[in-house]
Amino acid sequence: MVASAVAREAGALQRRRFLARNSETVAYQFKGPQDYLTATDGEVEKLVRARLLAAYPGDTMLGEEDGGQISDNTWVVDPIDGTSNFARGIPHFCVSIALVHKGVAVIGVIHAPMVDELFCAAQGMGATLNGESIHASTATRLDRSLVELGWASRQPKSEYLTMLGKAMAAGAGVRGAGSGSLAVANVAAGRVDACVELHMYAWDWLAGMVLAQEAGARVNDFLTGDSLLKGNFVFAAAPGIAEELASALSVAI
Structure with a gap:
């Protein structure tokens, strides 16, 4: 290739x-x-x-x-x-x-x-x-899962802090390592159980999104409207926790 x-x-x-x-x-x-x-x-x-x-x-x-x-x-x-x-x-x-x-x-x-x-x-x-x-993890419990929760300066800090609080209240282990692409690649590899960010640009997300999809993870529909240029909300999770995580964070996937 x-x-x-x-x-x-x-x-x-x-x-x-x-x-x-x-x-x-x-x-x-x-x-x-x-x-x-x-x-x-x-x-x-x-x-x-x-x-x-x-x-x-x-x-x-x-x-x-x-x-x-x-x-x-x-x-x-x-x-x-x-x-x-x-x-x-x-x-x-x-x-x-x-x-x-x-x-x-x-x-x-x-x-x-x-x-x-x-x-x-x-x-x-x-x-x-x-x-x-590689394959997404077999996690089935959010309270035993590791989630990368990204922060984007383009979104109000209060929205990030609210989402962080919801993830922690649900028992998820939360981290952020400073690379959205590697976060979703690690979801594909089963090292991390999910990654979520309120806004990410296409160049940060799309390669990892293909990886996650092909590895069996659940991802949101990123390429809607003008998101190729303006970005979108992002979500990728092991299939066994995707619905529970989305519900805990009050987001649609």
Whole structure:
């Protein structure tokens, strides 16, 4: 799969820049509240764009940093998901690549270079981690489950705190590790039982969504309306706790 090779190359670039950190390579700006940007974000996105569009010249690409156009075949890319971790020296980040074909996400690839993990999925073909099949967890009790609960500065803090309180009241173990893409990839791998966030952009979510679907997790319908450009609520959970979690959080899936 071309996307897998591109993700590995992009991840290798991330890794080199991370390990060669100095005051220039880790300098960061803020695009908005707690929304980090480094020079490496743009460098990786340019690499991915060049490789994908050379391989598929009739396709388009939508990237977090440089935008792009939407067509029948659109590659949706986050060059570094977990930029805050990358910028601050925390080795928990990845490159995320998805293909949306006529409004449906059909391919998802995520590479986490610091642990050399490559997650791949294609519609109807299952999900893999470094070539081995992965599946959502068999959890059936929310009070014994681990949930990644993301926070987005674009939503009122009160809404996040309300959702956090509901999850904890239901007995769920709650965490947040700073990468939405890796959160949902870990749901697909059965390491985490669910991940939920009030708002996430397509480049952060779609690759992991394909992984989670193909691994048997329950996910919400993300690609509705103009969510490819503007983002949406996100939910992915092991099938045995999905309804209980949705009810506890008062959300529809």
